[in-house]
Amino acid sequence: MTLTRRDFVRGGVSAFTLSFAAPKFLCDLALAQGATSRNLVVVYLSGGNDSLSMVVPFTDPFYASRRPSIALTAGQVLQIGKDSAGNLIGLHPRLSGLKGIFDQGRLALIQRTGYENSSRSHFQGTDIWSTASPAFTQGPGWLGRYLDTIPAPVDPLVAWNTTGQLPHSLQANLVGVPAIPSPAAYAFNSPNAGTAEALNERTFATRISSHVPVNKPHLAFVNSTAHEAFATLDRVASVATYVPSTGVTYPANNGFAQALKAVAGALSRGIGTRVFWVQTGGYDTHAGQGVQAGGYAALMSTLNDGLTAFYNDLNNQGLLSQTMILQFSEFGRRIQENASNGTDHGAASIMLAMGGPVRGGLYGTAPNLNPNSGSPTLENGGNDVHYETDFRSVYARVIDNWLGGDSTKILGGDFKNGPNII
Amino acid sequence: MAFRDPQIEHLLRRAGFGATPTELDYYQNLGLGAAIDELVDFTRIADDVDSKIGTPGYVGTTSTGEFSPSTVINDARQRWLFRMTHSKRPLQEKMALFWHNHFATAYSKVSGNTNTLDGARMMNAKASEHPAGIRGQLQLFRDFATGNFRDLLVEVAKDPAMLVWLDGSTNNKLKPQENFAREIMELFTMGVGFYTEPDVYAGARVFTGWNLQRSGGADASGYYRFVYNAGAHETTAKEFSFPIYSDGSRTIPARSAADGMQDGLDLIDALARNPETGRRLARKLYAFFVSEVNEPDEQLINQVAQVYQQSGFSMAAVLRTILLSRAFNAPSNHFTRYSWPVEFVVRAMKEVGYAGFSVNSAIGPLINMGQQLFEPPDVAGWDLGQTWFSTGAMLARMNFAATLTQNQKNNIAVAVRGKGPTPEALLSFYLDQLTPLDYDRPAYDDLLGYLRESVTWNGSDAQLAVKAPGLLHLIVGSSEYQFV
Numbered sequence: 001m002t003l004t005r006r007d008f009v010r011g012g013v014s015a016f017t018l019s020f021a022a023p024k025f026l027c028d029l030a031l032a033q034g035a036t037s038r039n040l041v042v043v044y045l046s047g048g049n050d051s052l053s054m055v056v057p058f059t060d061p062f063y064a065s066r067r068p069s070i071a072l073t074a075g076q077v078l079q080i081g082k083d084s085a086g087n088l089i090g091l092h093p094r095l096s097g098l099k100g101i102f103d104q105g106r107l108a109l110i111q112r113t114g115y116e117n118s119s120r121s122h123f124q125g126t127d128i129w130s131t132a133s134p135a136f137t138q139g140p141g142w143l144g145r146y147l148d149t150i151p152a153p154v155d156p157l158v159a160w161n162t163t164g165q166l167p168h169s170l171q172a173n174l175v176g177v178p179a180i181p182s183p184a185a186y187a188f189n190s191p192n193a194g195t196a197e198a199l200n201e202r203t204f205a206t207r208i209s210s211h212v213p214v215n216k217p218h219l220a221f222v223n224s225t226a227h228e229a230f231a232t233l234d235r236v237a238s239v240a241t242y243v244p245s246t247g248v249t250y251p252a253n254n255g256f257a258q259a260l261k262a263v264a265g266a267l268s269r270g271i272g273t274r275v276f277w278v279q280t281g282g283y284d285t286h287a288g289q290g291v292q293a294g295g296y297a298a299l300m301s302t303l304n305d306g307l308t309a310f311y312n313d314l315n316n317q318g319l320l321s322q323t324m325i326l327q328f329s330e331f332g333r334r335i336q337e338n339a340s341n342g343t344d345h346g347a348a349s350i351m352l353a354m355g356g357p358v359r360g361g362l363y364g365t366a367p368n369l370n371p372n373s374g375s376p377t378l379e380n381g382g383n384d385v386h387y388e389t390d391f392r393s394v395y396a397r398v399i400d401n402w403l404g405g406d407s408t409k410i411l412g413g414d415f416k417n418g419p420n421i422i
Numbered sequence: 423m424a425f426r427d428p429q430i431e432h433l434l435r436r437a438g439f440g441a442t443p444t445e446l447d448y449y450q451n452l453g454l455g456a457a458i459d460e461l462v463d464f465t466r467i468a469d470d471v472d473s474k475i476g477t478p479g480y481v482g483t484t485s486t487g488e489f490s491p492s493t494v495i496n497d498a499r500q501r502w503l504f505r506m507t508h509s510k511r512p513l514q515e516k517m518a519l520f521w522h523n524h525f526a527t528a529y530s531k532v533s534g535n536t537n538t539l540d541g542a543r544m545m546n547a548k549a550s551e552h553p554a555g556i557r558g559q560l561q562l563f564r565d566f567a568t569g570n571f572r573d574l575l576v577e578v579a580k581d582p583a584m585l586v587w588l589d590g591s592t593n594n595k596l597k598p599q600e601n602f603a604r605e606i607m608e609l610f611t612m613g614v615g616f617y618t619e620p621d622v623y624a625g626a627r628v629f630t631g632w633n634l635q636r637s638g639g640a641d642a643s644g645y646y647r648f649v650y651n652a653g654a655h656e657t658t659a660k661e662f663s664f665p666i667y668s669d670g671s672r673t674i675p676a677r678s679a680a681d682g683m684q685d686g687l688d689l690i691d692a693l694a695r696n697p698e699t700g701r702r703l704a705r706k707l708y709a710f711f712v713s714e715v716n717e718p719d720e721q722l723i724n725q726v727a728q729v730y731q732q733s734g735f736s737m738a739a740v741l742r743t744i745l746l747s748r749a750f751n752a753p754s755n756h757f758t759r760y761s762w763p764v765e766f767v768v769r770a771m772k773e774v775g776y777a778g779f780s781v782n783s784a785i786g787p788l789i790n791m792g793q794q795l796f797e798p799p800d801v802a803g804w805d806l807g808q809t810w811f812s813t814g815a816m817l818a819r820m821n822f823a824a825t826l827t828q829n830q831k832n833n834i835a836v837a838v839r840g841k842g843p844t845p846e847a848l849l850s851f852y853l854d855q856l857t858p859l860d861y862d863r864p865a866y867d868d869l870l871g872y873l874r875e876s877v878t879w880n881g882s883d884a885q886l887a888v889k890a891p892g893l894l895h896l897i898v899g900s901s902e903y904q905f906v
Contacts, residue, residue, distance in 0.1 A: 046800075120622070121604070123802050124614055164792040165799075165809050179812030185790060186814060189821045191828035191891035196876065201892050204872035205820065208900050211864045218715045218758065219859060222811050222901035226820070229813040284800075286589040286601045288535070339597030340589055345604070380619075 038357075038402060041263055041276045041310075041325045042143065042169065045303070047284030048122065049329035050343050051350035052385070053291045054095070054300065055109050055366075059088045062369035067337045070291040083111065085365035092291075094300035097308025098354075106311075106320075107354040108421040110394060111364035112377065114348035114387030118331055122284070122345075125330035130168035132392050132411050142395055143275055144172030145410045146403060150274075156228045157235060159275040160266060162259035167277055176228050177277075183240035183262050188233060206230040239265040245316035250309045256280035257306035264313045267323060274403070280306070283329060287340035311354065321356035324402050324422070326394070332385050335369055335378075347379055348387035351394055353421050357402060363419040364388045393418025429454055431857055432756045435906040436711050437461045437745060438512025440769030440857070458745045462568060462738055464511035471509045472501065481507050481771060484782035492551035492558075493642075495529050495542045496785065499795045502546070502560065503781040506768045517567035517737070518560060519764065520710055523806075525578050525610060526798035527559055527587040535586050540646060544583040545796050553643050559583040560796075568738040571703070571730070572694035575610065579686060580648040582634055588801065591634035594654035598626035605801050606690075612698040617663065624660040628674060628685040631655035655682035666692040694735050700727035703740070711744050714807045715758035719749040757859040757905040760807050763791035765906055766819060770898050773856045775830045775837075783825060790818030811904070820899035827891040827898070834894065835887035842881045842890070845873035852893060858902035865902065872896060 053070065056077050057063055064071040077090025078099045089109075091099050101107040115134050119125040127137035140148065147159055147170075159177040161170055170177045180186050188205070190198035209226035213219050242265025244250060250261040256278065263276045282299055289296045307325065314320045332349030348367075354360075368375035371382030379386040396407035396415040401422045408414050427450050434441040434449060438461070441449065449457045460467065474480045476489065483489055483500045491501035506515050533541025543551075547558040557565065559581050566574040578584055584602070585591040593599035603625030607617040631654040638644040660674040666688055674685050693699060704726035708718055726743055733739035744750055761769070767784045788794055792815045798804055827834065842848030849869055853861075861869065873879070873889055897903055 120619060121608055121614060122800065123608075161812065164790070164812060164815060165805050166812055176813075179814040181790070181814055186817060187821075188817065189824035189828075191824055191831055191895050192888055193824075193828065195888075197888055197892055200872060200875045201895055204868050204875065205896055205899060207868045207871070208865045208896065211862065213862050216859075218760070218808075218905070219901055221808055222760075222816070222904050225811045225813055225816045226901055229817045229820075232813065233817075281799075286599065287592050337597075338592075338599060339594050340592035340599060342589070342592075344600045 037272065037274050038322050038324070038404075039267065039274050039276065040398065040403060041260075041278060041323060041355075043307075043325060043327040043352075044167065044169075044277070044279045045283050045299075045327065045329040046122075046126075046279055046281040047329070048125070048331045048333055048345055049283045049349055050285055050289065050291075050296065050333040051111075051329075051348075052332070052335065053289070053296055054092050055111060055350050056090045056092065057087050057366035057369070058090045060366070060369045062335075062371065066335050066369060066371070069341045070289050070296075070337050070343075072291060076292065080362065083362045083365050087366040089362055089366060092297070092300045094297055095304045097304045097311075098352075101308070101311055101354055102360055105360035106356070106358055107352065107360045108358050108419075109362050110351040110353070110389055110419055110421070111362070111366055112348040112385060112388035113328070113351040113364070113391045113394060114331070114385075115390055115392070116387070118347035118379075118384075118387065120331065120345040120347075122330055127168055129328055129330055129391065130171075132395055139171075140173055141167070141169035141171045142410065143169045143277075144175065144177075146399060146405050147172045147175040147177070147275065149405055149410065150175070155272055156231045157266075157271055157273050159277070160263070160273045161277045162262060163277065163279050167279070170275070170277055176224060177275075178228055178232050178236075180232075180236055180262070181259070183236050183242075183265065186229075186233065186236045186240070188230075202230075235269075235271045238269050239271065242268060244309070244313050248309050248313040248316065250313075251305050254302050254305055256302050257309055260306045260310040261313075264310055264319075267314065267319050268317055285333070285342050286338070286344060287342040289337075289342040307354070314355075324353065324355040324357055324398065326398055327352040328391065334383055335367075335371070335385065336383060347384040349385075351389075351391065353394070353398075357422045359421055363421065389419060390415060394421070397421055425450070426854070427454075428753070428756065429751060430457060432751075433457060433461070433745065434512065435765075435769065435857070436516075436750075436759070437741075438516055439506045439765055440772045440906075442772045443855075445772075454751075458742065461511075461513040462742050462745070464514050464568070467510045469509075469511060471505055474508060475501065475504055479777075480504070481776035482778070482780040482782075484780040491542075492547040493539045493542050495533070495538065495545065495796060496782075498542055498546040498560075499785055500781045502795055503764065503768065503784060506764065507771055507776065507781070513741070514564055514567040517741075518563040519762075520707075521563035521566070521574070522560065522795075523798065523803035524706070525559075525563075525584065526801050526803035527583050527796075528798055528800075529796040532583045532586045536646065539642060544581075544586065544646060553638060553645050554647065556582070556645065556647055566737075568741055569736075571699075571735040571737055572691065573735075574737075575606070575690045575694055576687065578610070579606070579629065579632060579690060582646045582648060585632070585634045585648065586646075590629060590632050593626065593630050593632060594651070595627070595630045595656035598623070598630050598656065600626040602626075602632075603629055606693065609802055611693040611702070612664075612696050613702045616696070616698045621662050621664070624662055624674075625689060627656045627658075628660050628689045631679075631682060632686055650683045652679040652682060655679045655685075657682055660685065662689075662692075664692070664696060668695075695731075697727070697731075700730040703727075703730060707740065707744060709806070710759070711741075712747075712750050713755045713758040714760060716755060719747075722747050722749045759906050760810055761904055761906045762804070762806070763788050763793035763810065763815075763819070764795065766791070766904065767822060769857075769906070770823065770826055770903075774826055774894055774898065775833050777830075777833055779826065779829045783829065784822065787818055787822040787825065791815045791822070792818075816904075819904065820895075823895045823898035827895045830894075831887070831891050834890050835883065838886045838890040839883055840881075842886050844881070845870050845879055848873060848881075848886070848890065848893065852890075852897060856894075856897055856903070858897055858900060859905050861900075861902055865900070869893065869896060
């Protein structure tokens with residue numbers, strides 16, 4: 001990995017002067033902005049998702065022959081019909097909830113998304129998907145660039161990262177994004193807990209972090225982070241007590257589902273966040289992939305259970321029409337299984353979009369998996385899946401038709417020819 | 423403590439984990455040159471720190487049953503934190519941490535593919551704790567803390583935890599496994615941009631047969647060990663885009679299966695020798711030891727890369743060059759590295775106090791700060807620098823400061839008696855004991871403002887027993903304290 005992400009500096013002093021406004025004012029601001037705003041929940045499957053095991057072209061004879069130990073059969077997959085090229089497609093058997101959402105026309109599956117000369121490196125691949133720029137993977141991410149276009153003053157909870165560290169996609173020049181893995185743990189403790197002195201500590205800790213030492217940008221950066229924490233504490237505390245709607249359970253042992261529960265809580269409380277980041281890992285399935293019943297099947301359960309609970313929870317509360325979910329991974333995997341019953345790094349993969357505004361259905365076409373077919377759906381000597389839909393054209397749809405941004409400006413080019421998912 | 427030498431303090435924050443007053447005295451008496459010598463040539467200092475675990479005068483540990491770091495990963499985490507806090511060979515632990523991040527391996531996969539006992543063993547057991555005397559990965563990093571980088575690469579390629587982590591255990595000629603081959607080029611040596619995809623495929627074939635074998639019984643006497651499995655080795659020639667041999671040749675010749683292990687040794691030699699490896703290590707070490715904030719000193723980076731080559735890949739020579747350099751010792755580079763969570767935690771314990779505190783109480787907070795030992799997020803290690811400082815992680819740091827000062831409340835109340843006739847005197851007392859970056863006037867005034875808030879100052883024991891822990895909480899939780 002290059003040091004660019006780690007060295008990244010959030011736009012100097014101007015980055016946080018606005019975030020240093022008083023919390024009361026920011027609360028009003030959030031309410032004002034939140035009342036009508038649409039939100040986007042980005043789901044990142046880290047490690048490189050084996051899309052051929054998730055959205056399965058199960059009738060392609062080479063699917064079974066090139067994956068003798070990990071292929072799913074016609075009887076195992078959840079069949080969802082044909083894509084536009086006439087390929088029969090099935091979902092992984094653990095995706096029963098998503099199949100229900102697909103059947104309701106609220107789930108879009110975009111096959112073979114990627115870009116030319118796909119990177120097989122996790123880190124470079126992630127940087128490319130994050131910056132939406134295969135040629136130059138430094139600087140702010142695509143979501144960060146969107147956040148930077150929101151007129152100031154920007155609420156410090158305009159975006160919410162449910163992981164511990166800021167993902168490159170959310171790195172911005174002007175806007176800091178809080179990391180809130182657990183709303184309950186997002187609180188300020190004290191050695192004098194339970195006494196008035198604890199409040200004094202909070203008051204003065206907030207003051208100390210409010211200064212902007214102009215000649216020490218690294219110190220100013222950490223101060224800005226601390227100050228954002230103080231400015232968001234009380235609103236996040238209100239999410240910690242969130243109880244999902246009747247009949248909806250977010251499995252307790254499913255961290256992905258728990259993160260989505262927090263997102264649902266934030267939406268239900270109307271705190272005004274526009275972009276959420278949710279991540280789940282384990283997709284780097286080089287060995288013992290376990291598509292039918294092992295590791296990969298568990299990954300699919302995690303994904304399905306989280307997204308289904310989230311969808312139902314929002315639907316029950318009438319919040320679905322405000323919410324769009326967009327899922328990606330840094331690359332797909334090799335077609336041929338390896339000797340360890342796993343798959344190595346490949347190229348194009350699947351993107352999933354769901355939620356109120358989404359036009360459901362199967363977009364794009366499955367690859368022809370015959371390695372000797374010379375098919376343009378393959379690359380790397382027939383070993384990998386070649387992309388059909390540029391991932392940036394999906395981003396462009398979301399920016400233009402959902403977030404109300406200007407994709408040409410944010411993505412640095414015209415990618416408006418994307419699939420008609422919204 | 424009377425005099426505090428800022429150069430020695432800086433050295434101990436970077437080449438160690440900070441210093442207790444006693445430790446600072448010791449190194450100050452040695453003087454800067456001798457202190458650097460002792461830090462780098464640490465083998466002359468006895469390694470008896472583990473025998474102090476569970477004894478008075480040291481930070482505590484907590485376990486439900488017998489404390490067993492070689493078989494229980496949470497105990498392994500505690501032992502490592504204990505060693506960071508108390509080892510008289512701080513640079514050895516510091517470099518072990520550097521290598522843990524460089525060759526980042528996660529217990530969750532290692533144990534998930536085997537079992538929790540073998541996972542803990544493969545991650546950190548000492549040779550003396552292993553049924554067959556095989557050291558775990560952390561012990562390997564300690565043994566090679568300042569050792570030969572080429573030899574370290576060979577040991578890493580044969581390391582059982584790594585063989586599970588990057589799937590080398592299943593690499594055979596029928597279907598070569600690319601995972602380790604890719605990362606040894608991308609992350610462990612040259613870096614992205616200096617190898618090609620065909621190099622990755624060739625590299626995978628090179629390491630075919632570098633596998634893992636289960637030996638011993640099915641119970642705890644059983645263990646995993648490296649084996650070169652000649653029958654699984656792919657014997658044809660392997661061609662690369664970069665030189666493999668000193669004559670510039672880029673092809674590893676076809677060899678018999680019996681001799682095939684030499685393929686991997688040849689590739690490792692080539693990677694260790696590659697100029698990009700030296701430059702990449704030099705940059706990484708510069709950011710770790712000298713500064714993440716100021717522009718890199720290109721002259722020093724070139725010099726370090728040169729020393730790396732000329733010394734035959736000796737990390738001791740490299741580290742000595744860095745620690746003796748003008749850039750390392752320049753006051754403008756003090757406090758210009760964002761502290762890693764474990765550095766923050768250990769330094770806070772050393773400076774606030776640890777009597778009656780258990781390192782187990784730091785394990786959960788460290789997760790919230792973004793650093794669980796033996797659990798880096800991926801093979802590229804932790805995202806360093808500013809990335810440590812998300813809002814949630816910053817709150818976790820403030821809250822660890824609260825946890826520690828709450829735990830130390832009684833000790834603090836005793837130590838502070840008579841030290842606070844005025845708020846200024848109390849603040850000065852603690853700014854001498856702790857080592858934050860200098861506060862600017864507005865922040866300094868806020869610290870005093872806190873002391874004066876809600877009280878009429880009289881410096882009584884009762885007042886100090888409340889205000890002193892509160893003040894320490896504010897200092898350790900402040901941004902100024904987050905740099906080393």
